Amino acid sequence: MTTERTAENLPWVEKYRPSTLTQIQGQTSTVTTIRKFVHEGKLPHLLFYGPPGTGKTSTILALAHEIYGPNYKNMVLELNASDDRGIDVVRNQIKNFASTQQIFARGFKLIILDEADAMTNVAQNALRRIIEKYTKNTRFCILANYAHKLNPALLSRCTRFRFSPLEESAIRAQLEKVIIKEHLSINEEAMSSLIKLSGGDMRRGLNVLQACKAATSGSGSTDSMDPVEVSRDMVYECIGAPHPADIETIFDSVLNDDWSTAIKTMMEIKRVKGLALIDLLQGFVEILGNYQLNSKARIHVLKKLAEIEYAISRGGNEKVQCSATIGVMKEAMLIQAGASQ
Ligand SMILES: Nc1ncnc2c1ncn2[C@@H]1O[C@H](COP(=O)(O)OP(=O)(O)O)[C@@H](O)[C@H]1O
Numbered sequence: 521m522t523t524e525r526t527a528e529n530l531p532w533v534e535k536y537r538p539s540t541l542t543q544i545q546g547q548t549s550t551v552t553t554i555r556k557f558v559h560e561g562k563l564p565h566l567l568f569y570g571p572p573g574t575g576k577t578s579t580i581l582a583l584a585h586e587i588y589g590p591n592y593k594n595m596v597l598e599l600n601a602s603d604d605r606g607i608d609v610v611r612n613q614i615k616n617f618a619s620t621q622q623i624f625a626r627g628f629k630l631i632i633l634d635e636a637d638a639m640t641n642v643a644q645n646a647l648r649r650i651i652e653k654y655t656k657n658t659r660f661c662i663l664a665n666y667a668h669k670l671n672p673a674l675l676s677r678c679t680r681f682r683f684s685p686l687e688e689s690a691i692r693a694q695l696e697k698v699i700i701k702e703h704l705s706i707n708e709e710a711m712s713s714l715i716k717l718s719g720g721d722m723r724r725g726l727n728v729l730q731a732c733k734a735a736t737s738g739s740g741s742t743d744s745m746d747p748v749e750v751s752r753d754m755v756y757e758c759i760g761a762p763h764p765a766d767i768e769t770i771f772d773s774v775l776n777d778d779w780s781t782a783i784k785t786m787m788e789i790k791r792v793k794g795l796a797l798i799d800l801l802q803g804f805v806e807i808l809g810n811y812q813l814n815s816k817a818r819i820h821v822l823k824k825l826a827e828i829e830y831a832i833s834r835g836g837n838e839k840v841q842c843s844a845t846i847g848v849m850k851e852a853m854l855i856q857a858g859a860s861q
């Protein structure tokens with residue numbers, strides 16, 4: 521990174537990455553516990569796991585800065601297991617780092633191994649031995665999305681912390697800060713859509729907000745005094761998620777129109793809005809959740825929609841799956857009607 525790279529052209533996820541533990545939103549019990557470990561001088565090997573954008577990397581980096589301050593560079597080794605998957609690279613880097621004596625600083629060195637669940641099983645086994653070998657003067661912090669992809673022997677050497685999807689209040693608090701700093705304005709409708717669409721992932725929320733700003737301020741003058749207004753439509757557009765109104769239009773058509781009109785409506789909205797069926801499915805499931813259905817019809821449609829989602833993920837034909845989607849929703853209505861006769 522060069523010094524010319526000002527905060528202005530950094531992605532917001534980096535620009536607003538918490539630099540201290542107090543700036544981490546949510547995850548309070550985790551932060552409290554690891555702070556306590558540090559204060560008591562009893563830092564174990566750590567494992568942080570959980571979905572993306574919940575603060576795993578930010579938390580360990582902030583903790584490391586808090587522990588080492590200006591000595592950070594000498595005392596902390598950051599490795600990304602998904603960049604250099606080969607265990608040899610990891611082993612050598614760790615060996616070199618862990619075995620050099622610290623002349624000025626005391627205490628443990630810290631090795632952060634990000635995205636460790638991308639490592640092969642062989643590599644994880646080797647890592648376990650490395651951890652054992654260097655436990656005398658190093659501590660490891662392993663970061664992963666899925667604990668179940670890690671070798672049990674590796675797991676058993678670490679104290680585990682689960683990073684849950686962030687609560688809406690945590691996402692809101694951070695987004696509000698950024699909105700003020702970036703000279704944006706947003707109404708409550710747009711804000712709550714943004715929070716909902718973030719799905720507990722702060723990275724997603726920040727990226728969408730930044731995309732919204734980029735979409736509006738492309739050519740406009742930057743020294744205008746008026747804040748840039750972010751609307752709900754922009755949020756949906758930037759995230760590539762279907763607008764609830766479009767989902768409802770398709771849903772109504774499926775319920776009330778004949779087959780060919782329904783499929784035309786769906787195809788047309790998909791084309792105009794640039795949506796894929798996979799984007800629509802979640803919207804349908806949500807609408808169906810609020811819809812009066814008997815349990816037989818509900819189970820049927822949800823099960824079938826899940827199968828369609830799976831089929832798409834396996835490369836199933838989009839048009840065939842669209843017809844199938846309309847089919848199962850119509851079928852659910854027939855089951856429902858049959859029961860009420
Ligand atoms: N708990 C949090 N509090 C504040 N910001 C967060 C939090 N979690 C994530 N972020 C923001 O999202 C970005 C990505 O977070 P990161 O810590 O890399 O997530 P993870 O490692 O869990 O995928 C960070 O740069 C930061 O801007």
Ligand SMILES: [Mg+2]
Binds near residue numbers: 576577578634663
């Ligand atoms: Mg991370």
